[in-house]
Structure formats: C-alpha cells, structure tokens
Amino acid sequence: MADIKLSAHNLNLYFGTKHILKNIDIDFSKNKVTSLIGPSGCGKSTLLRCFNRMHDLTPDAKIEGILKLDDLDIYKKKYSVTELRKRIGMVFQKPNPLPKSIYENMSYALKLHDFPKNELPHLIESALKESYLWEEVKEELKKPAVKLSGGQQQRLCIARTVVLRPEVILMDEPCSALDPISTRKIEDLILSLKRNYTIVIVTHNMQQAQRISDDVAFMYLGELIEFDTYENIFKNAKKELTKNYVSGHFG
Amino acid sequence: MDIKKRESLDWFFKQAFKATGLLTICMLGGIFLMLLYNSIAFAMDIKPVDFFTGYQWNPGNANGKYSILPLLVSTGLVAAGSMIIAVPLGIFTAAFLSEFAPPKLQAVLKPVIEMLAAIPSVAIGFLGIVLVGPGIAKLFGIQNGLNALNGSILLAVMALPTIITISEDAINAVPKSYREASLALGADKWTTLFKVTIPAAYPGLIAAVMLGLGRALGETMTVLMATGNAAAMPRGFLDSIRTITATVAIEMGEVPYRTTHYFALFAIAAVLFLITLSINLLGEYFANRLRKFQA
Amino acid sequence: MPSVSWNFISKLPTEGMTKGGILPAITGTVLLTFITTIFAVPFGIACAIYLNEYARPSVLTNIIRASIRNLSGIPSIIYGLFGLALFVQALRLGTSVLSAGLTLGLLSLPYIITTTEEALKRIPTVMREATLALGATQFETIRDVVLPKALPGILTGVILTLSRAAGETAPILFTGVAFYINGLATSFNQEFMALPYHLYMLSTQHQSIGQVRPLAYGTAVVLIILVFIMNCIAFYIRFKQRTQD
Secondary structure, eight states, X not given: OOOEXXXXXXXXXXXXXXXXXXXXXXXXXXXXXXXXXXXXXXXXXXXXXXXXXXXXXSTTXXXXXXXXXXXXXXXXXXXXXXXXXXXXXXXXXXXOOOSSBHHHHHHHHHHHTTOOGGGHHHHHHHHHHHTTOHHXXXXXXXXXXXXXXXXXXXXXXXXXXXTTOOSEEEEESTTTTSOHHHHHHHHHHHHHHTTTSEEEEXXXXXXXXXXXXXXXXXXXXXXXXXXXXXXXXXXXXXSHHHHHHHTTSOO | OOHHHHHHHHHHHHHHXXXXXXXXXXXXHHXXXXXXXXXXXXXXXXXXXXXXXXXXXXXXXXXXXXXXXXXXXXXXXXXXXXXXXXXHHHHHHHHIIIIISOHHHHHHHHHHHHHHHHSOHHHHHHHIIIIXXXXXXXXXXXXXXXXXXXXXXXXXXXXXXXXXXXXXXXHHHXXXXXXXXXXXXXXXXXXXXXXIIHHHTHHHHHHHHHHHXXXXXXXXXXXXXXXXXXXXXXXXXXXXXOOHHHHHHHHHTTSOTTSHHHHHHHHHHHHHHHHHHHHHHHHHHHHHHHHHHHO | OTTOOHHHHHSOEETTTTEEOOHHHHHHHHHHHHHHHHHHHHHHHHHHHIIIIIOOSOHHHHXXXXXXXXXXXXXXXXXXXXXXXXXXXXXXXXXXXXXXXXXXXHHHHHXXXXXXXXXXXXXXXXXHHHHHTXXXXXXXXXXXXXXXXXXXXXXXXXXXXXXXXHHOOGGXXXXXXXXXXXXXXXXXXXXXXXXXXXXXXXXXXXXXXHHHHHHHHHHHHHHHHHHHHHHHHHHHHHHHHHHHX
C-alpha cells in the first residue's frame, strides 16, 4: 500500500439512538482519488463528514473510534477544528458560494487564516488556474459569485478550497447538481488535483467512479462492505452485494 | 489573528449570547417575583377571602374595600363579548382567505390585516370615544355609549388579526387530500369547509381563540378609554365597567408608595398575570396538538 | 384634516394645550423608540443567535424558549409595573424617558427574538457549512454569512416590533411619560411627552375636551401615519427580499 494519509479505525456513529455507521475501518492513500459508493442512505456522506468534523454541530451525533490525519488524532480535544478544516477542505453537493464577489470568495479564508495581504492576488490567481476557472473569470473578479453558472460556481467552490493548500479534499457528490459538460470539467479537474492532494469523493454515478477513482469503497446500510482498487471492485468484486450494486441490479 | 485568538473570540461571543438567553429567564422570573412579593405584602393587610369575595372595589381610605370581583367580572365580560364577535368573524375570514380568496386578493388582504394589528391601542380607544360610543348611544337610546359593549367591539377588532393569522395557518395545515376526498364524494366547497376542513383544523382554531382571548384580556388603553370605568359590579353589556388593566392604569399613578392600595394593584395584576398565563399555555397546548397531527 | 398642518407637527403646544402643535410629543416618541431600539435590538438578536446558531436543544433552551413565549403573552400594563419596580425604583432611574424606553425594550424583546430566529432559520445550512469548511469559527460564520443574509428578515421584524412599541401607552404610564413638559426633551433622565399618551390625555382627561377634539384627531392621524410608514418600510423590505429569492 502507498502512504496512508487519512484513516478511520473502528468508527461508529450514532444520531440519537440510530446506529448510522458501523465499525468502519478504512485507509485513504496519499495523492489518490478514493470514491465512496453505495445506495442512498448507506452512510457515505455521513462518513465523509466525519473527517472534517462537520458533525460537531449536529445536536445528537455521537462518534466513537479513532480518525487520523497522518499521525494526528482528528477528534483530539486540544486540537482546533478550525486548524483541522484548513488542512482538510470540503466541497458540497450543491455549489454554495458566499454571497460575495468572486474575488472575495477566494480571499475570504486566506484573510481569516492570516495570509500576508500582498500574497493574496498571486495565491488566488494560481488556485483559480489550478481549478480551470481563471480564463473564464479573470476579467470579472468583482462580479457576485452567484451570477456564475452552476458548474462555474462549483469550480469556484473547489478553487476556494484549493487556495488554502489543504492536504485532503473531501467532495460530497460535487457533480450531482450539474449538467454533463460541467461534470466532465470537474472530473478533469479532480484528476489533475490528485497530484497535490488526497481526494475522497462521494458519488452516486458508477461511470464517474470508474473514470476518476484509484480506489473504491462500497458501503451498504452503514457498513463498509468492500474496499479495493477500482479494477477489482468493478471487475472482480469479492462480495456478491458489491457485484450486484456495481452492475446496477439495485441502488 | 491567530487561531487561538479567533477561537477565544468565538467562545466569548457564545457566552455573551447565552447570557442574553438567560436574561429572558430572569425577566420572566423577575416579573413573577415582583408580583408575588407585592401580593404577599397585600395579603398581610387584607384577607384573601375578602379579596376574592365581596362586591366592592373602593380603595384608598382607612377602611377601603379591596374586592377584585367587580374588576374580574368586568374583565371577563368585555373579553367574552369581544370573543363572541371576533371568533366567528375571524375564523370565517381565515377560511375565506385560505379556501376562496384569489391569490391577488390574499396579497392585498394579508398586509392589511397585519397593519390592523399595528394600529396603536390608543387610536382604537379614540375610535371608541368618537365613533362607536355615540353609535351605541344612538342605537340603544342611552345617554352614554362608553360601556362594556363598546369595549367588546373594539377588543374584537384588536383580537381579529391574531385570530385570523393563526386560524389561517391551522386551516392551511389541513392536508389537501382531506379536502379532495370530500370533494370527490360530491360534497360542495362549503360542506367540505364546515364538515371536513374546520373540524380537522380545530386544535389550531382553539389555539387561535386562546391567543386572541389572551390579547383581549390584557389590553389596557382601549378599555380604559371606551368603557366608562365605573368600578361596580356590571349587570350587562350596556353598563359602564372597569377592567383590571384599567384599574391599574388609573390608580397606579396616584397611589402612595407601599400602601395597602399600592400592593392591591400588584395583587390584581398578579391575578391577571395568572389568567393570561394559563390561557396562553392552553393555547400553546392546542397549537402543539396541531403540530403533532400534522406530523 | 384641517387640524394636521406643518405648524401642528412643528410647533410647541400653547395656551394650556388648547392651541399650538405637538412637536414635543413627536420628538418624545422618537427619542423613546430610539432608546427601545438601542436596548432591545442587540439583546434580541444576540439571544436569537444563541438559540438558533450556538445552542443545542437542551433543558436550558427549552426553558428559554418557554420564557420567551410566556413573556410575549404578558399584558403590557404588567410590563409597566415591572418597569416601575425595576427601573424607576430599584435602579433609581426615576420617571424618565430612559426608564420608559427600557420598559418598552423589555416588552419588545420577545418579539425581536422570535422574528430574528425565524429569519435565521430561513438561511440554509449549506451556507453555514461553506465558511465552516474553510476553517471559519462559528462566530465568523455568523458575522460574515448568516447575519448579512438574514439582515432583511431581521430588519422587517425589528421595524414591525418597533412600530408597535412606538404606539404603546400602558408601559410608559408610570415610568416617565408626562402630559406637558416645558420645551423639548433634551436628556435621558427627564420626563417626556409621547404621541399615544398625548392622544389619551386629549381625548379623556383634558378639562375642555370639546375644545381640544380637533387636536386629538390631529394627534391620532399623526400617530397612525407614523406607524403606517414604519409598517410600509417593513413590508417593502420583505417584498424586495422575496422577489430576490
């Protein structure tokens, strides 16, 4: 196995009395794209959100187990969630640009995290280039971000995450609200991003999982059923359930 | 700012905001304790039995009479009268708004109703003096139209926005399928409204009535201006009356500090507080039942 | 309405209130509402933020919510008594525009909390997650995203609440309002004139009621127009926001 960047060990998650994630053990390799697949409600988004502690504000969520970024215990009491989220970025299902200009969307987090002022334009430009958005927006950085098309908004959301130079990027079905052309652009973007980042992506779309993944994890009813390279999952799945799902028999 | 500073700022604001939440508890507690303290002081001077029986409110002098009964009956009478007018009117208006009115009319009527709720109570009281009062006097051939009926009419106007808004929510909350089932069986719109929609919405309608009643019971200026303020046991709607709120408003300004009379005003306010509190709690209970029924 | 003229709203009253204008009552009401705003708006918004953004459902928040609901059902005259006991007597602020403004502030607080919380609830969670996921603290998220987005809704509620506070009479009866003061109110620890109380006195307590009836009509019109304008502003903000969404 390659270097392990992110891992969960014996992870159990409860919402109130409901047992949502059951004994999950999973390792994500550095500079790879790992897809989480499975039918709706299997817990893949819930699992993804554990890694940047997005459940912290959910009233009755209870998390047990050990989650690690390199050697760091993600849920360690003393460790700042703010610092953690700078290192583990997240892109959401629906594009959610801030109600500000394109430039402000990019500079927002940089300002929060005290990046030197004179470096901002340069950092923003390179992040936008990296996200294949620069050419489309360089003339109109002052335009409100909500005026962009859905696909552009989502790429802006990715760029806004990339600009902080995180180590891991979590993506929760980033293309589910987009048309096929925008989806294609984002997939290309994901493939180019993996050189610098470790990417974990939740997807509903089997073709997408095949196009972009190095590894694939199949989940069902809160359990991790099978985790392997994408060739193995799609061509030589060991479990019957996995085979049925990837061949489209249910889900 | 470094992360430590930012996070302590976050913590600081969280605590500060929480303190304002605790402030609301303190406010309610403070009001309650104030009424309790002064009522106890009053009970030391006047036996509670005399307070709740007896027929006279005639405070002030050495052997003043402190019976809440005439005030309580007045308050109840004027509020009951207002509900007799406002409940049918309010529920019909709500039913009309949600079931029959075209969207354009709704868009006009709703802000008008909200606007009605914003008219100051003194302005409505003034209307009672210059318009409703003379009208009543003419209609019944009496000398003075400042009486319970006048107060009831005005309070009905004031309670209407509350009753309409909450009733409308209740009626809107009735699932569409109920209505469709009734209509599909051949019932017309009106039958459906009376036999299906209104019975299904009834917990919400009761909540609406309770909150409207709460507002009518607690209203001060309108009744103070329009009901004549005779502190005697009323015999009917054409009698001049004096509610609890009006009594406090009239007498508090002139009463010497910490006398029996002063404490008495807090005591009657405490009774009013308990009544409005129970009515509001009852309204809330029914509103919750509606919520459960929706889920 | 012959009684409402520029002179009526810009002049001091004269000849024992039987002539002249109602300027001091207008400025008194404005000053009073200003104090109410300063007190109730920050506290109300802060409490709503705590309930909707920070607090998890718990026994404490249940008690706070129950308090707020019950406070909004308490008759306004009881707020008057409470203001008298707390501000005028216990805190020794005397019968003053400050005491009266604070009393109206207490009365307005539950409404501001409720309407603000409704405005905050309409902000979708994904908006908050956007900044949280970038490493913003909750406070930064509230400051930079939630409040700016919720501002029109909050403003609508605040203005509607204040328009009601401006028309209230019962809570200021014992806390500082006066039928007549010499000149305009200039300081916070002074008694003051207010439009609603002025209307009440002119229509029921004046020694020559018949003679001042036109003045009463005029005062009523000015008061209603004031409240009406505030309501229209609130409706306009709400309308604009709805067409934007």
